[in-house]
Amino acid sequence: MLSRRRLLLSRSIKSESWLEASQVHFRRFRSSDSRQRSRNSSYPPQAFPGNQRGGRFNPQRVMKEKKGHILNGFSVRDASDTLLIMEKQVRKWADLPHVHRRLELFGVPRTDVQPILSIFAREVSSGLLRDPVEQNKYHVERFVITPKELNRGLLLDQILTQLFYSWASHTEQQEVLLKSVSRSTLEQISYLYSTADMSYPADLYPKARSMRRKVIMHVGPTNSGKTHTALRALAAAKTGVYAGPLRLLAHEIWDRLNKGQIVPLGMDPDADSEPDITTNMDIIQDSVSRPTVRKGGKAKYARECNLRTGEEFRIVSEYASLMSCTVEMTSLGLPVEVAVVDEIQLLADPERGSAWTSAVLGLPAEELHLCGEEVAVPIVQALLKDTDDELFINRYERLTPLVVQDKSLEGDFSRVQKGDCLVAFSRSGIFALKDKVEQTTGLRCAVAYGRLPPEIRAEQAALFNDPHSGYDVMVGSDAIGMGLNLKIKRIIFETLRKFDGNVERALSVSQIKQIAGRAGRYGLHGEPGGFVTTLHAHDLPMLRSVIPCQPDPIMFAGISPTLAWAEGVLQALPMGTSHRTLLEVAPYVSNVRPPCRACVPSKVEERSRFVETHAKHMKLYDRLLIGGAPMNWRDPLAVEFAARLCQIYNEKIQVPILQALRVGPCLDALESVEGMMSGGKSAAGAPSQGLAILEVLHKSLVLYLWLSFRLPVAFYQSEEAFALKERTEKALDWCLLNMSKRVADRQPATFGLGIPSEAADDVEYRRTPATRYQDESKRELGVKYAKMLNSERRNARSQR
Numbered sequence: 001m002l003s004r005r006r007l008l009l010s011r012s013i014k015s016e017s018w019l020e021a022s023q024v025h026f027r028r029f030r031s032s033d034s035r036q037r038s039r040n041s042s043y044p045p046q047a048f049p050g051n052q053r054g055g056r057f058n059p060q061r062v063m064k065e066k067k068g069h070i071l072n073g074f075s076v077r078d079a080s081d082t083l084l085i086m087e088k089q090v091r092k093w094a095d096l097p098h099v100h101r102r103l104e105l106f107g108v109p110r111t112d113v114q115p116i117l118s119i120f121a122r123e124v125s126s127g128l129l130r131d132p133v134e135q136n137k138y139h140v141e142r143f144v145i146t147p148k149e150l151n152r153g154l155l156l157d158q159i160l161t162q163l164f165y166s167w168a169s170h171t172e173q174q175e176v177l178l179k180s181v182s183r184s185t186l187e188q189i190s191y192l193y194s195t196a197d198m199s200y201p202a203d204l205y206p207k208a209r210s211m212r213r214k215v216i217m218h219v220g221p222t223n224s225g226k227t228h229t230a231l232r233a234l235a236a237a238k239t240g241v242y243a244g245p246l247r248l249l250a251h252e253i254w255d256r257l258n259k260g261q262i263v264p265l266g267m268d269p270d271a272d273s274e275p276d277i278t279t280n281m282d283i284i285q286d287s288v289s290r291p292t293v294r295k296g297g298k299a300k301y302a303r304e305c306n307l308r309t310g311e312e313f314r315i316v317s318e319y320a321s322l323m324s325c326t327v328e329m330t331s332l333g334l335p336v337e338v339a340v341v342d343e344i345q346l347l348a349d350p351e352r353g354s355a356w357t358s359a360v361l362g363l364p365a366e367e368l369h370l371c372g373e374e375v376a377v378p379i380v381q382a383l384l385k386d387t388d389d390e391l392f393i394n395r396y397e398r399l400t401p402l403v404v405q406d407k408s409l410e411g412d413f414s415r416v417q418k419g420d421c422l423v424a425f426s427r428s429g430i431f432a433l434k435d436k437v438e439q440t441t442g443l444r445c446a447v448a449y450g451r452l453p454p455e456i457r458a459e460q461a462a463l464f465n466d467p468h469s470g471y472d473v474m475v476g477s478d479a480i481g482m483g484l485n486l487k488i489k490r491i492i493f494e495t496l497r498k499f500d501g502n503v504e505r506a507l508s509v510s511q512i513k514q515i516a517g518r519a520g521r522y523g524l525h526g527e528p529g530g531f532v533t534t535l536h537a538h539d540l541p542m543l544r545s546v547i548p549c550q551p552d553p554i555m556f557a558g559i560s561p562t563l564a565w566a567e568g569v570l571q572a573l574p575m576g577t578s579h580r581t582l583l584e585v586a587p588y589v590s591n592v593r594p595p596c597r598a599c600v601p602s603k604v605e606e607r608s609r610f611v612e613t614h615a616k617h618m619k620l621y622d623r624l625l626i627g628g629a630p631m632n633w634r635d636p637l638a639v640e641f642a643a644r645l646c647q648i649y650n651e652k653i654q655v656p657i658l659q660a661l662r663v664g665p666c667l668d669a670l671e672s673v674e675g676m677m678s679g680g681k682s683a684a685g686a687p688s689q690g691l692a693i694l695e696v697l698h699k700s701l702v703l704y705l706w707l708s709f710r711l712p713v714a715f716y717q718s719e720e721a722f723a724l725k726e727r728t729e730k731a732l733d734w735c736l737l738n739m740s741k742r743v744a745d746r747q748p749a750t751f752g753l754g755i756p757s758e759a760a761d762d763v764e765y766r767r768t769p770a771t772r773y774q775d776e777s778k779r780e781l782g783v784k785y786a787k788m789l790n791s792e793r794r795n796a797r798s799q800r
Contacts, residue, residue, distance in 0.1 A: 068503075069153025070096060076152065079555075082145045083129045086160060093160050094121035102161070102588065105581045107188045107574050112181040119180060120164050128167075138166050141594050146555055150505065161588040169193040188572075195572040196590040198598060201559045202387055205332060205362035213389040214367045215360075217344070219374045220396030222481075222517030229265070229394070230340045230369035234322070235303060236264035237338035237367075241323045243330040243359055244342040245352075246483040247309045248454045254324035258316060258763045260302030267301070307765075310630065311705040312722075314765040327355040332362040339365035343482065344372035345510075345554060347379065353558025354599050357383070360557075375510070375554045382595040383557055400520045404547050405533040408540045409492060413440040418472040419489035422535070423515055425477055425498040427451060431688070431739075433494060434475045441473075447736060448476035448484060451695045453702075456732050461486055481514040490531040491519045496539045510551040512543065558599035561586050566624060579623060580608035606633035614646040625710060631703050637664055637693075641700045645707070649714055657704055657717045657724065666697035670724075673731040687735040694732050701725045718767065 071093060074085055093099060094117040103113050128134055143159040145152055167173055169190040177186060202209065218226040234240045235257060242253045256262050263269045305322035307314035308329045323331070327341065341363070347356035360370065360383055368389075370380060377393060384391055409415045413436050416422070422437065424430045427449055434445040446460040461484045463471040478498075480486060493515075496507050520530020532547065534540045561569075569585050570577065586598040601607060611627045618626070626646065632638045644663055648655045661667050673690040701721050708715040 069151065069157065070098075071153035071156050074152065074156075076145050076147045076149070079144045079146045082143050082159075083135075083140060085145060085156065086143065086163070087125055087127070087129060089156060090124040090160060091121045093157065094118065099157070099161070102584065105574075105577070106192060106585070106589070107572070109182070109185055112185045115180045116168065116177060116185070117164075119177065120167060123167075124163070137170065138163060139591070139593065142592060144555065144594070148508075148552055148555075150500070158587045162591070165189060165193045165589050166591060192569070192572045192585070192589060193591070195568045196565070196585050198559060198561065198565070198586065198590040198596075199593045201357070201596060202361045202383075204562065205358075205364075207333065207335060207364040208362050209387065211335075211364060211366070213363075213365060213387075215380075215384060215389050215391045216367065216369050217377060217380060217391070217393045218369060218371045218396065219377060219393065221373070221398045222514060223400060223520070224396035224398050226394075226396045227340070227342060227371045230371055231262055232265040233367065233369060234338050234340050235262040235301065236266055237322070237336070239321045239336040240338040240340070241325065241330060241336050241363070241365075242340045242342070243325055243327045243363075245327060245346055246454065247311070247326055248458060248483045249342065250307060250309055250324045250326050254305050254307040254314065255763060257303045257305040257322055257324065260298045260300065263301055264303075310709070311702050313709065313767050314763075315767070316763060316765045327359055328352070330355075330359055330363065332358065332364070335364040335366075337365070338367045338369070339363045340369045340371065342371050344370040344380065345376040346372070347376065347557045348554040349558065350599055351602060354560035357557040357559050357596065360384070361387070373510070373551055375551045379554050379557050379595050398517070401529045402516060402519060402547065403529060403531050404540075404544045405490075405531050408534040408537045410537050411535060413437055416441050416443065416473060416492070417490070418443065419487065420492055421474040421476060421480065421486065421488040421490070421518070422492045422494055423476060423478070423480065424494040427477075429494065430475050430477060434739075437473055437475065443472045444470050445473045445475045446471040448474065448479050450477055450479045451699075452479075453695075453698050453729055453732065454483070455729050456736065457484060459733055460736065478511065478515055480518055481511075486518055488519050488530065490533065491516050493532075493534045493539060493543065495536075496534070496542055506542075508552050509546050509549050512546050513549075513551055516543075516547060555595075556597035557595050559592065559596045560599050561590075563621060563624070567620060570620065578608065579611040579627060580604060583608065583627075601628055603633040610639065610642070614643045615650075617650065618646075622711075625707075629703055630706055631699060635696060635699075637666070637696045638699055638703075640664055641666075641696075642703065645704070645715075649711075653714055655704075655715050655717075657701075657721050660704070661697075661700065661724075665693055666700065669693035670697060670728060670731055673735060674727070677731065677734045687739045691732065691735040691739070694728055694735065698725065698728045698732065701728065722767070 071089060074089065076082075076085070099117070100110075100113050103117075104110055108116070129138075129140060140163075143163065145155055145159070149155055168177065168186065174186045174190070216230070218230055220226040231242070231253070234242055234253075242250065244250045244253065303322050304317045304320035305324055306316055306320045308323060308325040310326060310329060327346075339359075341356065341359045344356060344360070347353045347360065349356075360368075360380060370376070374395065381391065416437050422433050424433055430447055430449050434447055437443060437445050446464040448457045448460050452460070457479060460471075460474075463469045464474045465485070465487045474480070474486060474488065480488075493512075496512065497504050498507055498511075499505075516530075516532040518530075519532055532543065534543055565586075566582065570582060573581065573585070583600050583604055587600055590598050592598050607627045610633070611623050615623050615626045626642070629642065631642055641660065641664065644660045645655055648660060658667075669690055673686075673694065676686060676690075701724055704715055704721045705718055705725070708718040708721065712718075
């Protein structure tokens with residue numbers, strides 16, 4: 001009863017996918033700074049008295065590489081090798097203890113696991129998959145392992161399990177298997193296999209299937225102007241939506257549409273208009289012709305547009321005909337005239353790709369514009385093969401040349417020049433480069449990396465772009481590759497390898513080209529063209545060989561299970577099934593046809609352990625929501641805060657933000673930094689110490705806001721969280737500005753260019769719909785009733 005009550009209280013936002021509501025909207029664009037965090041890391045207590053954790057925080061500590069999957073070790077020359085690899089490895093796979101345990105968790109009785117696996121391994125190793133008839137029966141085209149796969153052993157484990165369930169569920173095969181295993185076992189296998197089926201994702205979107213859409217792809221490299229026409233079409237549409245990868249991009253589109261800075265398609269730009277070179281969008285900036293993205297807005301071009309991201313709504317009008325949002329927040333139930341989906345190649349992203357796939361298949365738009373890289377074209381063509389949509393492809397070339405320099409810096413930081421951007425892939429590496437450049441050259445460095453809030457990254461970019469700010473060099477991670485407008489003349493790679501959370505790997509062609517392409521943005525420099533080189537000589541040959549190459553091909557489009565799917569699968573699994581077992585059904589059992597692949601969030605072990613510990617008694621919707629929340633699952637402070645949220649939610653239903661933050665050092669750190677900002681005393685390392693804790697505080701506030709839009713009655717103090725978030729951003733800004741200064745030279749908070757306030761947007765809006773609080777008394781009554789039932793449930797558990 002309590003679960004039903006909570007369901008009614010929480011469903012203010014319906015999600016087409018239970019993972020759609022749990023994507024991290026900027027997770028994939030942060031640096032891999034997990035290397036320097038440890039499980040028992042702590043922050044220096046000297047500068048911030050609120051931190052009661054002993055020890056010293058060591059940002060240079062490196063995470064040990066994880067052991068690879070037990071099936072790793074085989075080589076792949078081509079995707080066509082997959083069936084032969086399955087044939088050779090199946091006996092080893094069938095004997096693995098974890099395979100046996102998984103089948104037991106999926107409902108296969110222990111006594112039947114060994115017999116049925118032995119029969120399966122014998123048939124596959126004897127050439128089952130060589131027969132074209134059998135290949136067609138089991139749809140073997142979905143089993144693909146390529147030389148580029150990072151986790152081959154894990155993928156082989158998944159596809160062998162998928163083949164097993166398909167094989168064991170086939171009617172003819174079951175007649176043979178009945179001689180060795182029980183009928184109830186085969187019924188359980190077939191029931192789970194049919195319930196978990198995800199072979200026709202396009203059918204999940206009846207509104208899109210009821211219309212014949214015109215799909216227009218705009219593809220090209222970075223700095224090719226590929227989103228230009230799409231955004232003008234959106235500005236001219238009666239109804240429309242922009243769906244982007246980052247909150248910064250969604251906010252920019254929202255701001256420009258409301259101010260009339262984008263000239264609608266079909267309208268001529270004014271002769272006296274001035275181009276805006278500060279845009280983060282990949283558009284054509286031509287200072288000679290009349291610009292279609294203007295520096296100043298004009299009323300005749302203005303369109304009412306609302307904003308919707310994972311952590312914030314901005315409602316200009318209840319009747320606004322346009323919406324700008326992050327991809328995960330795109331509504332797939334409202335027909336529109338024009339939709340623009342940016343960075344379409346991200347549909348292959350293991351974390352967030354399913355949101356792009358859902359947008360391609362499910363957006364009910366008469367005209368759907370997909371902007372991104374050329375490598376996405378074959379996958380989109382395959383996705384739309386059965387949808388009866390028209391597909392048009394417009395290709396664009398880079399507007400300025402990109403030149404690989406003949407020499408590296410050879411480790412000599414004195415060669416760093418104004419307009420350079422040094423790229424590293426860890427937080428500690430970024431600050432080490434910043435210190436070295438400033439000490440060697442006297443040039444001050446702005447920084448941009450994934451753990452910084454988007455607002456602070458934008459502020460640092462503005463400092464770098466302003467010739468009078470004193471910040472002449474940028475040091476950043478791969479976060480500079482998307483969403484930031486940077487006047488970079490030269491990109492310098494500190495390394496061409498990156499730690500991916502498990503092992504250190506070479507950057508892909510796509511990653512290198514995405515970052516290198518930020519040099520020499522069209523319209524931002526007096527002379528056209530950008531340059532790229534490396535810090536060390538041994539990396540330069542690889543860079544030189546990669547830049548002319550085509551990006552790595554995309555092999556699949558990610559799809560995620562829906563809430564209805566999860567509810568059905570849970571019914572097909574044994575009673576008491578763990579959260580992890582539920583998450584593993586999609587990649588290990590579901591029948592997913594090419595070009596799709598089932599996606600599950602990263603850190604499944606950490607997420608599942610947290611849910612089982614802190615959210616075990618919540619309803620399914622809440623467990624999936626918490627398990628997919630945007631947080632760093634390896635940061636002890638972040639996990640501690642999330643656990644505190646769950647504890648208060650379980651006990652009291654409603655979660656006050658200050659009560660949740662009372663445990664831990666974050667609030668004390670904020671107050672300490674604010675004291676320093678006002679001219680108080682500060683220790684030598686105070687800004688860097690404060691920065692680390694404030695980053696965690698900001699992420700915690702984002703998590704609370706994220707939950708407040710999905711469980712608004714429980715996480716009801718969104719305004720208080722927004723106020724704390726703005727205070728934290730100002731404190732973060734002060735820390736970054738003062739990290740390079742001696743203590744005696746530190747200045748009280750003036751914030752230089754300053755973080756834009758809400759008033760600076762110059763667009764009137766509110767954060768909640770007008771109808772949100774009309775029935776507040778009834779909802780408060782519902783909360784009281786839910787608390788009463790919660791208490792009765794706890795008493796019943798204690799009496800068992």
